[in-house]
Amino acid sequence: MFQDLLTLIKRETEATRAWYEAVAVQSIDRAFTFSAFHESARYAAGRLRAAGLRNVKVVEAPADGKAVFADWRMPLAWDVEQATFDVIGPDGNAQRVADRSQQPCSLAMWSAPTPAKGVEADLVWIENAADEKSYPKGGVRGKIVFTFANPAGAKRVLAAQGALGCIAAPHHNLSRFPDAISWVNGWSDDPGGWAHTTSDRPGWAFLLSPRQGEQLLARVKKGEKLRGRAVVRSRLYAGTLPAVTGVIRGAGSEEVLILGHQFEEGAVDNASGVGAMIEAAGALQRLIDRGLLPAPKRSIRFLFMFECYGTLSWLEMSNRAKRTVAGLCLDGLGEKFEFAQRPLEVHLNPHSTMSYTDALLLALVPQVMPDAPTYGWRVNPFRMGTDSMIADSAIGIPCPWIGSETLTHHTSADTPDVLDATTLGLVARMIAAYAYLNANPDREQVLDFSYLAAARGRAELAAAGAQALDRLSKSNLEEAQRQLIYLAERHAEAAESPMRLLPRSQRSGVRPQVNALKRELLRAGGAEAEALARRAGKPGHSPAPWQPEGELAAIAPRRLVIGPLTYDRLSPKQREGRPSPRWSGVLFSLLSWCDGTRSLAEACHLTARETAARTHQTELATPEQLARQIDPKSSSLLDYFEFLRRNKYVAW
Secondary structure, three states: OOHHHHHHHHHHOOHHHHHHHHHHHHHHHOOOOHHHHHHHHHHHHHHHHHOOOEEEEEEEEEEEOOOEEOOEEOOEEEEEEEEEEEEEOOOOOEEEEEEOOOOHHHEOOOOOOOOOOOEEEEEEEOOOOOOHHHOOOOOOOOOEEEEOOOHHHHHHHHHHOOOOEEEEOOOOOOOOOOOOOEOOOOOOOOOOOOOOOOOOOOOOEEEOOHHHHHHHHHHHHOOOOOEEEEEEEEEEEOEEEEEEEEEEOOOOOOEEEEEEEOOOOEOOOEHHHHHHHHHHHHHHHHHHHOOOOOOOOOEEEEEEEOOOHHHHHHHHHHOOHHHEEEEEEEOOOOEOHHHEOOOEEEEOOOHHHOOHHHHHHHHHHHHHHHHOOOOOEEEEOOOOOOHHHHHOOOOOOOOOEEEOOEOOOOEOOOOHHHEOHHHHHHHHHHHHHHHHHHHOOOHHHHHHHHHHHHHHHHHHHHHHHHHHHHOHHHOOHHHHHHHHHHHHHHHHHHHHHHHHHOOHHHHHHHHHHHHHHHHHHHHHHHHHHHHHHHHOOOOOOOOOOOOOOOHHHHOOOEEOOOOOOOOOOOOHHHHOOOOOOOOOHHHHHHHHOOEOOOOHHHHHHHHHHHHHHHHOOOOOOOHHHHHHHHOOOOOOHHHHHHHHHHOOOEEO
């Protein structure tokens, strides 16, 4: 279907060039200071300009630890001049075990400065410094804690116990990478938090490799009385967080958004995404400039930013969400086979924004990947955890995610040696084809997208029917039938979703065919449900329509805040002891169904069905179970939503 386009793009993309772009970005970002971020942004902007993109800009959002976009409080800016840690033995001899000038990962991001001459204190071994019960009765006030816990998770407890700071050796793939140092990029007092803001207490932490940690522990166990000396010359200040954007100009005001976060320590996570995007952008622009491809109807925008914080601040400041018809997220890709934790993954949209973009991307991947048959890939449902969260129904940009996870994830071992140029080149082709197809479809291609979505829907329904049959003895027939009908309804919505790409004046011309595809999918769901009933010995049985009931049926919540909730804007008193739901897939799904027209009972029902489809459960979660998945201490879902209403996250 897309062979001519893919052939053009294949000729124009160069895998080695994408690799060099990723290496150049990582060489700057590995410092992960805000001054480095600005340098990296200038580099990426220069590469987009060199590729011929228009309106290339470095956009700056406040990094003052106070500003809030959506529900995310922006980090404080942070820079480091010097940071070292010495272990001093009983004989007074000092051994330098951490030096940020040699290895940036040896200091936790956002670590606060020590006095100019540093601090020196006794080392106290506490294996899990995040556990308050692990501390000695005398406490650790004025001492330095040595631990195997992640210092980000232990920060709040360390401060409460009065520790000066800590030196940590989190175990990360010890047998495979004994000399890799974990990258600690979270420094919030909130157990569910991330970036350091003005509401967080200052503190510092140094990092050791697992090998260094075991060596230091051996000295402790021998009974050596050790002291530590830390020097941190850093600065926390109100600065700015950059984002880089540029466009392949289209004729209209609508856009397709290709986004990948920059400003991280690693080559795979996520300089790889930036490198592949730069190569894809250049390839498309060259093809258009030479007249081999017509200029697209929609602009194709490339966005490099700080993960989540940068995306939400850019969306709010630019006010572009309503003009963006489709997105694609690149996060963590391109590692060599021997370092891959999983194959290359395509993460789909959530059910609340089921879209043809999933089927389109899944149609492209196998046409690109045969060029390298040893490279595997697989399909995953939506997972909350990166910038594909713009698929939130309150934002409204369908956005699959291409990525995977390397064994070197968030460690000093995530270097260019781990990157595979061939994979970067293949992904660059996928990016370019996906972007152009979304930006420039004619009426027939829009209809093709509907057919692709319908074909995927039929295949998924057949697979779901076979799975339901296999598990029939363990599941309720009516619930299994309802699940099949639910899936058919979602796929029917996906088949209709390409209509958004057409001007209203042209939609009537394809409406009959699209409606026929929707009816076909609904019939397919019904047929699978009927087949299930026959095999269960109840031919002709159909489930009674689900009906909302109870107190949750009496309210219809409407979202007031876009994106994943974090509770960053709330004071500890306002939070009432509730954990941050920053990465809660259940709350993300639940809120995505809350559009002010559905009752909370219906939103819960849809969330339970989406969760069952994602996890292959045979029983639906109850509203109470959903509430406890969001907050283990929650008394009821209604109580949780009353909390959201009190804090102006929802209204009804």
